[in-house]
Amino acid sequence: MEITRKAPIGRPRGFDADEALERAMMVFWEQGYEGASLTDLTRAMGITRKSMYAAFGNKEELFRKALERYTEGPAAYAARALEKPSAREVATAFLAGSVSTTTRPGCPAGCLGVQGSLAAGDSGRAAQDALIAWRDDGRARLRHRFQQAVDEGDLPPGADPELLARYVMTVANGIAVQAVGGATHSELQQVADAALRNWPPV
Amino acid sequence: MEITRKAPIGRPRGFDADEALERAMMVFWEQGYEGASLTDLTRAMGITRKSMYAAFGNKEELFRKALERYTEGPAAYAARALEKPSAREVATAFLAGSVSTTTRPGCPAGCLGVQGSLAAGDSGRAAQDALIAWRDDGRARLRHRFQQAVDEGDLPPGADPELLARYVMTVANGIAVQAVGGATHSELQQVADAALRNWPPV
């Protein structure tokens, strides 16, 4: 029972799947799910349609994998923020990360988790639902973290973790919208600072 | 030189153009520019493609007219908010209006001015630009109003109208995103309250 599944017989893949997924993520980030055509995607990935289907399944699965990659890459600031020692630092790091990620040079403006999740035709409904679930998940993690802060006495007993999580997420979503409209890093960081000037907002 | 252009000869229009535009606005509101197909639009408007083209030009012009109608209808809260006597009331009314409009029963969730303006394929770029300009215009009006408040002594001399306008707009944009994700009126009103708990956020 040796585990010798090193190479699965046949000609090996001639492209770097991670690299290709990264490129696809950027296209989805900029154009959204419906706005990104297979022609756009495969051209950016440097592979043919057939190779894409063989490697990733179909457009929807490619999008889901791109979203995962986005979560672990550009959006990793969220997970890092949750590990900060105080609720104030969590909120501060979360918004600062959202500002940086939505205005990073060389990357599309805005947030992949927000792009294309607002309006959708029939073909984009599944992707839209996936993104709403993605944001809900992020909000739930913030809520749990703030609940923990209340339990630890870091936040006052009257603080409402649900409200605080929604508040932080709302500001972050607004920042993503502003970024697409051309707002700069420093402009949005000022907004983030203003949003947290009295924390918690009770 | 009499102005007798009452009826322009020929068979008169057999449908109410305002009513049709209202229906089109709702479709764009829900599905965005690219997500709304001509089939969706004309079915909702109750007219044929030909009639739509004769009355409104093309899809893009229809969208622009729908956006105007949105501004004067569901989004009229913005203009009303600007007339409030103090900056605090302006901000409060603006956010309350955005909460109500993005969660109004019988209307699509979210804001037409934000839907479909984040991600776009090639065919939606013009509409995307129009929406970004629309939001910029709203932000400029807020900025002027807050500048006036500073001039009048309603806001402290150190207050930054630019920042305040962007802050309010950012929260409103975030509220629109949250509404599409299913947030309720009361949840979002709590967020709006939290955002304005210390005003101005200096």
Add this chain to the structure above:
DNA sequence: AAACTTAGATACCGATCGGTGCAGAATGAA
């Protein structure tokens, strides 16, 4: 070498996209 799998290129599928052309009926002004 045989078996197997993938790559690249190209053409194609049915469906839908935004937008038109056409036919025939309807309506009002001249």
Add this chain to the structure above:
DNA sequence: TTCATTCTGCACCGATCGGTATCTAAGTTT
């Protein structure tokens, strides 16, 4: 009535959509 215009309805345009088929070439296993 005559003429002009718009109505409805339907078929149609070229282009693009997501996805597939088919070919040959290439590389890695057994």
